[in-house]
Amino acid sequence: MAGKEMIKRDLTVIDLEASDYKEVLAYMADIFLEKGYVRETYLESVLAREEKYPTAIPLPAESVAIPHTMPEHIVKEFIAPVRLKHPVEWGEMSDPSSTVPVRMVFVLGLLGAEHIELLQVLVYNFQRQEWLDRLAAAKTEDEYYDAVMELEWNVT
């Protein structure tokens, strides 16, 4: 289960109020910067990347966004589990001109390709309704973080 510690409790946010993806990223970037996870160039680069190559993965039950940018803007690796208070339209990875409503966002701070297995596990879990339901039902950040950490370790 290599890399699970990358999912950070101190970066877990639920009921984030935002009217668009830019507000979500700006809000989280503040936290990342304050806690020393990213450089000051992070917000600009993650917004630019998202604008050009959006990161919502369209899935039948629920789409999930995995915003990330190039490693040079990252200081410490992280995965930040975020749940939005209201769904926000997010550009689709495979079709940038199209958007899908997104509630669950996993902001990825990656330095390299070592944690690929963890990412594959995450994508697998994005398609497990029981896991998504637990995430949706969590009432506190602790509950949300615990629910996320209960992901099934299955690399397909």
Next chain:
Amino acid sequence: MAKKVIVACGSGIATSEMIAAKVSRLLKEDGIEANVIACDLNSVDDYLEGASAFVTIVREAEEGDIPLVDGMAFLTGIGQEEAYEALKKALA
């Protein structure tokens, strides 16, 4: 010489690496030799020369005559069989 497969997404880490890992494993399991390279869409043109297949997440069609394969299918597993068949055909 092994055929070259390019896998590209918007930032060269994360998704393209995930898909490259999966594609490499599938090909290896089938005994098909190929050089699978993950890169980002900004620099993909440098890698495309001589490639036998272009596995891309983003459906922007601007590859020329290199066969395009649906990368998203490998990421989510949805439609993966068809995408894999298309890849094998491109490498045949």
